[in-house]
Amino acid sequence: MRTSLKTVLVAAALINLIPQSAAFAEEAAEAQAQEAKAENESVKDRERVVMERVMVIGNAENVQDITGSAQFIDQQTLERNAYTDINRVLRQVPGVNLQEEEGYGNRPNIGLRGGRSDRSADITLMEDGVLIAPAPYAAPAAYYFPRVSRMEGVEVRKGSSTIKFGPRTTSGAVNMISTSIPSERSGRAVLGYGSDDTRRAQFRYGNTYGNFGYVFDFGHEATDGFKSVDIVGGDTGYSIQDGMGKFRIGTDPSAEIYQSLEFKIGATHENSRETYLGLTEEDFNDDPYRRYAGSQMDRMDADHRQYQLRHFADFGRFDVTTTLYHNQFGRNWYKVQNVVVGGVSRAIGPALDSAAHLSAIKGETDLDGSSANNITIRANNRAYYSTGIQSDLGTRAQIGQTDHKIEIGARYHYDKEDRFQHQDRYSITDGVMELTAAGAPGSQTNAHASAKAVALYVLDEIAYGDWTFVPGARFEHIDLRSENRNNGDVVSNTVTAFVPGLGVGYSFTDSLSAFGGVHKGFAPPSPGNAENDNEESINYELGLRYNRDVFSAELVGFYSDYSNLLGECTISSGCDAGTGEQFNAGEVDAHGIELSLGYDLAPALNVTEVSLPLNFNYTWTNAEFQNSFVSDFEEWGTVENGDELPYIPEHQFYVSAGVVHPKWEIHLAGKYVDEMRTEAGKGTIPAGQGTDSHFIVDMAGEYEILDNTRLFLTADNITDQEYVAARRPAGARPGKPFTVLAGIKFEF
Numbered sequence: 001m002r003t004s005l006k007t008v009l010v011a012a013a014l015i016n017l018i019p020q021s022a023a024f025a026e027e028a029a030e031a032q033a034q035e036a037k038a039e040n041e042s043v044k045d046r047e048r049v050v051m052e053r054v055m056v057i058g059n060a061e062n063v064q065d066i067t068g069s070a071q072f073i074d075q076q077t078l079e080r081n082a083y084t085d086i087n088r089v090l091r092q093v094p095g096v097n098l099q100e101e102e103g104y105g106n107r108p109n110i111g112l113r114g115g116r117s118d119r120s121a122d123i124t125l126m127e128d129g130v131l132i133a134p135a136p137y138a139a140p141a142a143y144y145f146p147r148v149s150r151m152e153g154v155e156v157r158k159g160s161s162t163i164k165f166g167p168r169t170t171s172g173a174v175n176m177i178s179t180s181i182p183s184e185r186s187g188r189a190v191l192g193y194g195s196d197d198t199r200r201a202q203f204r205y206g207n208t209y210g211n212f213g214y215v216f217d218f219g220h221e222a223t224d225g226f227k228s229v230d231i232v233g234g235d236t237g238y239s240i241q242d243g244m245g246k247f248r249i250g251t252d253p254s255a256e257i258y259q260s261l262e263f264k265i266g267a268t269h270e271n272s273r274e275t276y277l278g279l280t281e282e283d284f285n286d287d288p289y290r291r292y293a294g295s296q297m298d299r300m301d302a303d304h305r306q307y308q309l310r311h312f313a314d315f316g317r318f319d320v321t322t323t324l325y326h327n328q329f330g331r332n333w334y335k336v337q338n339v340v341v342g343g344v345s346r347a348i349g350p351a352l353d354s355a356a357h358l359s360a361i362k363g364e365t366d367l368d369g370s371s372a373n374n375i376t377i378r379a380n381n382r383a384y385y386s387t388g389i390q391s392d393l394g395t396r397a398q399i400g401q402t403d404h405k406i407e408i409g410a411r412y413h414y415d416k417e418d419r420f421q422h423q424d425r426y427s428i429t430d431g432v433m434e435l436t437a438a439g440a441p442g443s444q445t446n447a448h449a450s451a452k453a454v455a456l457y458v459l460d461e462i463a464y465g466d467w468t469f470v471p472g473a474r475f476e477h478i479d480l481r482s483e484n485r486n487n488g489d490v491v492s493n494t495v496t497a498f499v500p501g502l503g504v505g506y507s508f509t510d511s512l513s514a515f516g517g518v519h520k521g522f523a524p525p526s527p528g529n530a531e532n533d534n535e536e537s538i539n540y541e542l543g544l545r546y547n548r549d550v551f552s553a554e555l556v557g558f559y560s561d562y563s564n565l566l567g568e569c570t571i572s573s574g575c576d577a578g579t580g581e582q583f584n585a586g587e588v589d590a591h592g593i594e595l596s597l598g599y600d601l602a603p604a605l606n607v608t609e610v611s612l613p614l615n616f617n618y619t620w621t622n623a624e625f626q627n628s629f630v631s632d633f634e635e636w637g638t639v640e641n642g643d644e645l646p647y648i649p650e651h652q653f654y655v656s657a658g659v660v661h662p663k664w665e666i667h668l669a670g671k672y673v674d675e676m677r678t679e680a681g682k683g684t685i686p687a688g689q690g691t692d693s694h695f696i697v698d699m700a701g702e703y704e705i706l707d708n709t710r711l712f713l714t715a716d717n718i719t720d721q722e723y724v725a726a727r728r729p730a731g732a733r734p735g736k737p738f739t740v741l742a743g744i745k746f747e748f
Contacts, residue, residue, distance in 0.1 A: 074153055092654055096619075100733075114645065159541045160501035160518060167523065179215055213247075222237065270302040273299050321394075497534060555596075558594070
C-alpha cells in the first residue's frame with residue numbers, strides 16, 4: 001500500500017507540473033519571440049539611420065521635417081502602376097522638367113527648376129546614395145539609367161539641403177532606392193504581356209536568418225517598339241535584362257557596438273534599336289510613328305556593372321556609414337551620322353532640310369556607298385569607369401536650449417570616359433543599306449577624359465523651440481584632364497568650389513509649417529573646358545507645408561539666379577558637331593511656383609470599405625536669358641535679353657484619382673505639359689521650333705483572384721494622343737501612343 005500510495009502521489013505531482021511546465025514553456029517562447037521582435041526592430045532602427053545618412057530623404061515620414069522641397073515616391077505607388085519609365089514616375093513631382101525622347105524613358109532627360117534637361121547631366125543622379133551617372137564628373141550624360149522596375153522608392157530633393165549631394169547643386173538631386181533586404185522570407189513575381197509584343201518579367205526573393213540577410217532581384221523587359229522603319233520594316237524596340245543581389249551580415253543587435261556589412265552587385269544588359277533621326281514636320285503630320293529607311297542599322301549595345309560594399313557602425317553617441325563603390329559602363333551606339341550626296345556631307349539634322357539628302361535618307365534615291373555618295377554610320381563606342389569611397393558620420397548633441405543633428409561627410413572619387421569611335425560607309429539601294437567601307441577602330445575619335453575629386457560637407461540641423469536651422473557647406477576639389485590621342489592635344493584644369501547654404505523651418509502647429517532657404521549652386525565644367533568656367537547660381541526658395549489626417553498640401557516659390565549657365569555641344573542636344581565643347585550663356589533667371597495637394601475623399605463621403613485618393617500638382621516656370629549674345633550652340637543661337645530658354649514648359653500639371661479596395665483598385669492619372677521652345681526666343685513659338693502641348697491620361701488597375709495573387713492591367717495614353725515630344729537631336733519625335741500591358745502578380 002505504501003508503495004502504491006507513493007506512486008500515486010508522485011504521479012499526481014508530475015501531472016500537476018505538466019500545465020506549469022507548459023506555461024513556463026509558453027512564457028519562455030513568448031519572451032523569446034518578444035526578444036527577437038525587439039532585436040528585429042533594433043536592426044530596422046539601424047537600417048533607418050543608414051538610410052538617413054546616405055539617402056536624399058530616407059523615408060516618406062522625413063519629408064515633413066525637411067527645410068526644403070522634397071518628394072518621396074514609395075514602393076506602393078511604383079508597384080501599383082507597374083512603372084518601367086522614369087518619366088512617368090517623375091511627372092508626379094512638381095518642379096521637374098522632362099523631355100521625352102524615345103517614348104520608353106530608357107535615356108531620360110531630367111531637369112529641375114529651370115535647369116537644362118539634356119541627358120540629365122545637370123542634376124545629381126544616384127542609386128542608393130551613390131553617384132550612378134556613367135562618369136559623374138568627366139561625362140555625366142545619363143546614357144545609363146537604373147531600372148525603375150527593381151526600385152522600391154524614388155527621392156527628389158531641391159533647395160538648400162542639396163549641398164549634401166554634390167557635385168551638382170544648381171538644380172537638385174534624384175536618388176533611386178533599390179530593393180532592400182527583407183526582415184523575413186518574402187518574394188514577388190510579375191509577369192506581363194502587351195502591345196507591340198511587349199514582355200515583362202520581374203522576380204525578387206529575400207530572407208534574413210539571424211544576423212545574415214539577402215535579396216535577389218531579376219528583371220527582363222522587351223518590346224518590338226511602336227515605330228516602323230520604311231521599306232525594310234523590323235524591330236524598333238529594345239531588350240533589357242537587369243539583375244541585382246544584396247548580402248548583409250551584422251553583429252548581434254545587443255552588441256555594445258553594432259556593425260553591419262552589406263555587399264551589393266548588379267548587372268544590366270541592353271540591346272535597343274533606337275535612332276537620333278527624327279522626321280520632317282510634313283512627314284510627322286502624315287505618320288508620326290514611321291522611321292526613315294536610313295536609320296535601319298541604328299542600334300545600341302550597352303552593359304553596366306555595379307559593386308558596392310557598405311559598412312555601418314553604431315557607437316552609441318555617433319554612427320559612421322562608409323561605402324566603397326565601383327561602376328563600369330560600356331556602350332556602342334551604332335547610328336546614322338551623316339548623309340553624303342554629290343560630295344556634300346550633311347549631319348542628320350541639316351540633312352532633313354535638303355531635298356537631295358532627305359530623299360536619300362528616305363531610301364527614295366540610291367547611293368553607291370562611295371566617298372561622294374553614302375550614308376555614314378558612326379560607331380559611338382565608349383567605356384566609362386567610376387569608383388570611389390564615401391563616409392558619412394552622424395551625431396547628436398544638446399547645447400543649451402538647442403538640439404543638434406550633425407552630419408559630416410567625405411568622398412574621394414575617380415571617373416573616366418574613353419571614346420574609341422569609327423565611321424562606316426553604307427550604300428542604299430531601293431531602301432536597303434549595305435556596308436561598303438569599314439572604318440578603322442578609333443580612327444574617328446580616340447579620346448580620354450578623366451576626373452579626380454575630393455568632396456567634403458558638413459550639416460548641422462539645429463532645433464530651437466518651433467524653429468529649425470540647417471546651416472551647411474560643401475567643398476569640392478576637382479582635377480580634370482582631357483586627351484585627344486589622335487593628335488596629342490591635352491587639356492588639364494583644376495576646379496575648387498566652396499558651396500554654402502542655409503535652410504530654415506518654423507512650425508506654426510503640428511500640421512502647418514513654413515520653410516525656406518538659400519544656397520549656392522555649382523556644377524563643374526567638362527574636362528575639355530580650358531576656360532575653367534563653372535556653372536554657378538544663387539538659389540532661393542520659400543514654402544508652406546500642411547499635413548493633417550487625409551489632407552496634405554505644399555506651396556513653394558523658387559528663384560534661381562545664374563551668374564553663368566553652361567550648355568554643351570552634344571549630338572543628343574541637337575549640336576551636329578558633337579564636340580563636347582561648352583558654351584557660357586552668362587546670366588539667366590529662373591523662377592516659379594510649385595503646388596502639391598493630396599486628399600483621401602473617402603472619410604468625407606463616410607465610405608469605409610475603400611479609399612479614394614486624389615492628388616494634384618502644378619508647376620509654373622519662367623526661365624529667361626538676362627543678356628544678349630550670339631552662340632555657336634544651336635539650341636541658343638542668336639539670343640536677346642529676355643529670350644526664354646528651350647525645353648522648359650511654362651505650365652504643367654498632374655492629376656490622379658483612384659479607388660482602392662482590399663481586393664481591387666483602379667487609378668487614372670493625367671499629365672499636362674505646355675508647349676516648349678526648342679530654340680531660344682520670345683513671344684509666339686514659330687512653327688517647327690517647339691513641341692506640342694499635350695495632356696496624356698494613363699490607367700492602372702488590379703484585382704485579387706487568390707490570396708497574394710492579382711491580375712493587373714495598365715494602359716498608357718488611353719486617348720491615343722499624337723504629339724511632338726521633342727525636336728532634338730534631329731527632327732520631330734513622337735511620344736508613346738496608346739499601349740496596354742496585362743499580367744499577373746504573385747507575392748509570397
